[in-house]
Amino acid sequence: MIFRQLFDRESSTYSYLIADPDTKTAILVDSVLEQVEHELKLLEELNLTLKFCLETHIHADHITGTDKLRQLTGCEGIVPTNAAVNCADSFIQDREIIKLGNIEIQAIETKGHTDSHMAYLVNQDRVLTGDALLIRGCGRTDFQNGDAGQLYDSVTNRLFTLADHILVYPAHDYHGRTVSTIGEEKHLNPRFKARDRQSFIELMSNLDLSYPRKMMEAVPANQGCGKV
């Protein structure tokens, strides 16, 4: 498997290129509009055909590259079920599997940061956690129909029940960290460790964060798969 973590410095977003070296087919997860040229160059260099652009959720901090990539490559845009978008080629459901040669990418419904959100388990050894679970943190729950109780349930019932050794690849990190594991986050994530559901809800309701700078532009754009 070809697996590449790509960082957009402006929004501190990680995108992921996953490709099967035999069939030369690729999928991009959480592409960033400003990085589309870099993404296309890498696909071309590695002689890969982009089949799918997949989103973990409708982002509020950057515009997705899906629509641009779809126009340029003919790939399909896939978003989580129930996402309020008018542009997807298909919606992915909980537990649905996308196959790319021998690679299996399985959706894990993990709502709460937003009201539609999937994590993606790749070949049973790593999970792309989107904004549901970050390294020593998690996504906020105070807009886009976020729900702290639902996020607590998603993380503790759906992600923390995966095997401890599974690598955690988040959609963001703001401190230069690139990867963690399920075991690590279960035991070390300050948002979840030794905290019950009610205490998590209280914590999340008192974060007092300002809105993402690009939110008013990014959310509507992403509801059109990044068409700008």
Next chain:
Amino acid sequence: MIFRQLFDRESSTYSYLIADPDTKTAILVDSVLEQVEHELKLLEELNLTLKFCLETHIHADHITGTDKLRQLTGCEGIVPTNAAVNCADSFIQDREIIKLGNIEIQAIETKGHTDSHMAYLVNQDRVLTGDALLIRGCGRTDFQNGDAGQLYDSVTNRLFTLADHILVYPAHDYHGRTVSTIGEEKHLNPRFKARDRQSFIELMSNLDLSYPRKMMEAVPANQGCGKV
């Protein structure tokens, strides 16, 4: 093996934490002074004992965290043979192996960016290439006794002779890329592909780069292992 790539945004430096989960011993490669608190926190969280701080070379763009980490943890500071430093606990030679439980880290002499430089092959499946080989690039050769011909020889004779599948983890990237492979760099790196030694020397002598902002501070500090 625990393997963590850590990014310092200020200098675009990648540091690497490598640890053996059985013996709980760790090594940090190319630590960054400003990141020492994060590095220490991660070591503590993972219950690891830092045995060694290892440098690929004497950096000009950031100050190493080695001296601070040595003071706080008692780890040993190891630098490449011939490095002009007055502070190392030991010097590592070409082909020398550091063992960390079952992990083997083998030095590969790769001078040219500076007049002392090692890449480190980890468990025969990934190589930390320092500034000798970057993703689609290489370190400059116009100070610290850099030598373009020597760098060409180091990369083509010592790194490009490794197996194609070996993962390349550089000391820097400025475009959000985190990893490559030997095969990819052999075929795609514009500094080396289809270029002979003389043409590489000419290319490197015409880059016309300004000096790193922190160079006058970083080089002397790093000659003292980061004592500031």
